[in-house]
Amino acid sequence: PPDVEQLGRSTWTLLHSMTANYPERPSLTQQMETKQFISLFGKMYPCWVCADDFRSWMKDGNEPRVSNRDEFGKWMCEAHNAVNVKLGKKEFDCNKWEERWRTGWKD
Ligand code: FAD
Numbered sequence: 001p002p003d004v005e006q007l008g009r010s011t012w013t014l015l016h017s018m019t020a021n022y023p024e025r026p027s028l029t030q031q032m033e034t035k036q037f038i039s040l041f042g043k044m045y046p047c048w049v050c051a052d053d054f055r056s057w058m059k060d061g062n063e064p065r066v067s068n069r070d071e072f073g074k075w076m077c078e079a080h081n082a083v084n085v086k087l088g089k090k091e092f093d094c095n096k097w098e099e100r101w102r103t104g105w106k107d
Pocket of ligand 1: 004006007008009010011012016045049050051053076077078079080081083084087089091092100
């Protein structure tokens with residue numbers, strides 16, 4: 001349904017933008033709060049099959065990596081790629097997450 005797609009595009013924009021604004025050296029409190037956010041997001045995302053699969057993916061050896069901006073950005077990129085694969089879309093090169101979501105493309 002189109003609203004799942006619209007919701008998805010808007011939500012990925014929010015999530016990747018959050019990683020782009022995540023500190024390079026987060027405090028332990030920031031790391032803990034970020035994990036709590038992701039955990040609650042996984043329970044409240046209003047596409048239930050999406051949320052269920054996202055939680056299973058995390059349980060399956062993909063716990064959020066929040067030790068610094070690059071780790072968190074790459075982790076979010078991997079989460080997004082897991083959905084891309086499931087939907088038969090192209091995988092995104094996670095070495096380029098920051099160029100896409102923080103600094104802007106260099107060409
Ligand atoms: P999107 O996948 O929405 O991507 C938007 C933009 O992000 C792209 O144009 C690209 O520039 C960039 N991008 C693409 N991949 C990456 C990446 N790996 N890292 C960084 N940037 C990237 N839809 C379903 O039908 N079933 C599901 O189970 C499902 N689960 C979802 C789970 C979550 C947590 C979220 C947030 C969304 C989910 N969606 C699901 C929605 C789906 O991921 C897409 O958002 C939707 O299909 C629209 O896709 P799109 O091709 O417009 O681009």
